[in-house]
Amino acid sequence: MKSLETQLRTLRASGRKALVPYFVAGLTPDWLHYVDAAIHGGADVIEIGIPFSDPMMDGVVIQEAAMRSLARGTTLDSACSDLRSLTSSVPLVAMTYYNIIHHYGLLKAAGALRAAHVTGAIIPDLTLEESGEWVHCCASDDVANIFLTAPSTDEDRVAKIANVCEGFSYASARMAVTGKSTDEGDAHRVVDTIRAATDIPIYVGIGITTPGQAQEVSSYADGVIVGSALVQQILSGATPQDIEATIRSFRQALDQS
Amino acid sequence: MKSLETQLRTLRASGRKALVPYFVAGLTPDWLHYVDAAIHGGADVIEIGIPFSDPMMDGVVIQEAAMRSLARGTTLDSACSDLRSLTSSVPLVAMTYYNIIHHYGLLKAAGALRAAHVTGAIIPDLTLEESGEWVHCCASDDVANIFLTAPSTDEDRVAKIANVCEGFSYASARMAVTGKSTDEGDAHRVVDTIRAATDIPIYVGIGITTPGQAQEVSSYADGVIVGSALVQQILSGATPQDIEATIRSFRQALDQS
């Protein structure tokens, strides 16, 4: 079992719902301060977006952030080198598009991530069918392969995905790209279907925007991923302190569930 | 024989070359003064253009004059009524397009022309083949049918046209619509061909602009028709006196030939 998964299973066993905020690497010069603030605020895992020119699975907010970050010159290397300066032991998970690591070289990419203390990777356009090589490359480096399951995924596929998914299972709350939403969408059904196939921790993402949603979702899921809501705040000029406050409110909501 | 032809044969017999200026009826309020001036200057026949909206056989000068005249409200009736006030005995010949008399009624048109002392008519878009009815209508009213012969007309057709042509034969000096030119074009050949077919007086028109040309042409033809050169002068603001002077210069040139 990859170390990320061991950690997250332990977390779940402790009764704590996981809070996973998402940040775009290199969005601002001080982007790591937001990461630190989130950790202070009670985040359990940090998801780091490494920007790609064509973020096909992202909504406008994260697209905008990715473009700004790219304009600042962010690369896989620069992101990793930034991350290496983080001191916290909170697990890091990278999110990027396949072309970034494909171009970098899969084995080299896995090594670079691991060297930056990244222990999990979400590649949303890497389908189960195409993932063999990457899974193989990650194996040697203790990087967990995190797969998404969508509301449209049928039971058969859920089972197959569950079979190879490591760290946690990413349950997509709705048929949509990343962005802000106000309800829980199809999350409950998706989580139940995954749960029937595996006992890996299941985190819900895509459109989780408010502590209230997070609380509701955490009644059946093991954690929540909060992306666009935070990125939007940062794009609008929020300080690390603001982000810490937001994270705290999510933390409280989850802890009360 | 129509009275026009009798007159023109007599004129030729007298050794005088015919000078036929062309005026657009109703071009200016005082257009008849130009006609009078031309008669004073030595014109033998006056050709009166009755304007049509689509003067397909006219060049830009006469087109422009026709449009101005139409804008002043000139009609076949108004032209005839103006002409009736002329006192001179110089023969008048009308030139118009077939639709004008077709619309007016052929028989009625012939009558109206004759009542305005018009004794000849040139309808340049009325081909020999289509002319039967009009020829018939003119017969009763002593209006001579004047046909054009073109450089492209072959001997056979020249003969056929000569057969029905009355008053004078209109020899087109060139393959062109009315307008200004500096040479005699094909006039000599056309005149010769017509002469071989008939002894009717033969007048040359289309592009006769200068007394020099007129003099040259009159060495083999019985007369010249001068249109665009005069109309251009009037459009440019010439007075009746100016026109009289121009006519005199043509007259002199012809008389010296």
Next chain:
Amino acid sequence: MTRVDTFMSAPDDRGRFGEFGGRFVAEALMPACLELETAFIEAWSDPVFLDEYHTVLREFGGRPTPVTPLRRLSALLGIELYAKREDLAHTGSHKINNVVGQTLLTKRMGKTRVIAETGAGQHGVATATAAARLGLDCTVYMGEVDTKRQELNVFRMELLGATVVPVSSGSRTLKDAVNEAMREWVTCVKDTHYCLGSVMGPHPFPWMVREMQSIVGHEASQQLVDLNVGTPDAVVACVGGGSNAAGIFAGFANSTARLIGIEAAGGSAVGLGSPGVLHGMRSLLIQDEFGQIEEAHSISAGLDYPGIGPEHAHLAATGRAEYYPIGDEDVLSALQLLSEMEGIIPALETAHAVAWIVQEVGKSIPRGSSVLLNLSGRGDKDVAQVRSILRAGA
């Protein structure tokens, strides 16, 4: 109702269809008209020429064009509606049929140059196209107003190697372009053929152009048989000069089908006109009380002509064909309807015929009727205009 078998045959010796047609041109042009008549008669009965004409239309022109069942519009209207797709012919309308024939004839007559008139530019582009293919020189006369309204078509002709001459006389539109082409033809008739764009002008043009367009009707009548429709109840075409209508009518002249020509209300020579002589022919013309030709007014440049081909005047007089006007307003909604329901954006000209069908279903076109629409051209040339009208109206 039985029909006699004499409709749309050759005109008489003078080129008359009943009391219409004939030849009213400058004597200078008569030899060319006679030469053309002879050349056409010879060519049109020469299997080698006919084979070349058909081969070029097939290999180059995109013939045969299909007949498309317009299923959704049929269901909406409660009739069986079919469209003969001249919009799919090269250059986007039926005009190519005529110019392919006339340019081949030009070559056969040993002439090296063509001139043509054009209104919106369709016939000009088609002529320039066919001339380019044969390497003939080409000059197109176009009203100055139209060269400005249709800049892109001017450029198209230039791309095709033609010279476009703006005509600044008269109303500076199509009618004047014809006048000017005729004037020009006088000066160059020896080596130049005047490639007239519709079933108009002096004999043999109305007849020759109809013959060269009759491929539309002959194809369509066979295609309707193949589609198990047989003879349609009605054949509907828009009428400017009348060439697309004449072409499709020719395939049904001796059938029981009603033949229906739709004119622009503001250019309706049958509705508003009276007999007169213009552009070499005796036909129905819109003219004032003094015989001065009036300007036609239509949203569609191709129907903006104050006359109609003489054979149509004759068909109207005999009752074999019917002619009705359609106003500009109805045309736009018909264009939108056909686009949305069938995925075919028709030319504004064609949309007149569509509008009439829509209007008459349940009236003079009983539900259940089979109707053949001649889809004379595509609307690409018109979208800018339609857009600005719809925007202005919104």
Next chain:
Amino acid sequence: MTRVDTFMSAPDDRGRFGEFGGRFVAEALMPACLELETAFIEAWSDPVFLDEYHTVLREFGGRPTPVTPLRRLSALLGIELYAKREDLAHTGSHKINNVVGQTLLTKRMGKTRVIAETGAGQHGVATATAAARLGLDCTVYMGEVDTKRQELNVFRMELLGATVVPVSSGSRTLKDAVNEAMREWVTCVKDTHYCLGSVMGPHPFPWMVREMQSIVGHEASQQLVDLNVGTPDAVVACVGGGSNAAGIFAGFANSTARLIGIEAAGGSAVGLGSPGVLHGMRSLLIQDEFGQIEEAHSISAGLDYPGIGPEHAHLAATGRAEYYPIGDEDVLSALQLLSEMEGIIPALETAHAVAWIVQEVGKSIPRGSSVLLNLSGRGDKDVAQVRSILRAGA
């Protein structure tokens, strides 16, 4: 040289052509891709479906399009040049073949709506056209930059009843329109088919679109036999995503003909690109040293794409097809040459292929060769642009 008989057959189970192709999409879209694959395989072996596809292309789409011998240009160049006339297909290019197939498949899958991306608007207009014919809802994603450059095509789509959504992300051109269509597809995949416009995207699109375009090549190979040309020495097509090239190549894949794809110099994925993953496929892409996709640059919007269909990447890798770049300057004069010599104004995309032929005659195309040009589309959409460039340059 003998060729093995395995080119342009079906891809492998994962949708791979050699090392290219595959499926790289959000998991949310995988079921739709799988459903589409199954539906396509079934439909494509169902005689009833195939018959409908062919009937619609014949009755509505204007197929078969002819092969035109380009006699004057042939004489000028000293080769035997033939053009497959996709410009005569409905909507003016080969795009109609694909959208007719995909919209019929949409109906068969019980879906009621299509979405599509478009660059200059050709595929968008084609999709809106085919959707209108079947009464399917249609939304087209188009980069904001392109909606402004191609206002008239936006209006055309609207006339056809489609909704056009301007895409303001990224470079606001074709590549971003694809991204946005994919994003949108995630939200509506149940009732909506994504009607992709070229041989690109996730499996089965590259294969399916090639199959739906292969009618071009199959017709052409038979037509060249009928013209007594037999197998041509070379088949030349322009390449944006690669659908018209794939379509015509398919008719000659297992022949001795050289297959030649011409890319825009500024969008040459074979010349400038390297393997990468974008828009659901692994192919050759123009990208920077970090794997960020670069914008393509071409005078012709339809070739303005930083990738190429995966099967082309494979054909390039195996050497069965050759790919060469042509710069903007050569394109304009080729467009003028074809217009003037043959009376066919080609699309700017097509003009790339013409330019290459003109350039290579006497070099890699020996005099006397027989060459088949895929005349993928007509230039009407481009004349305004060409005019302003030529005016500016004059």
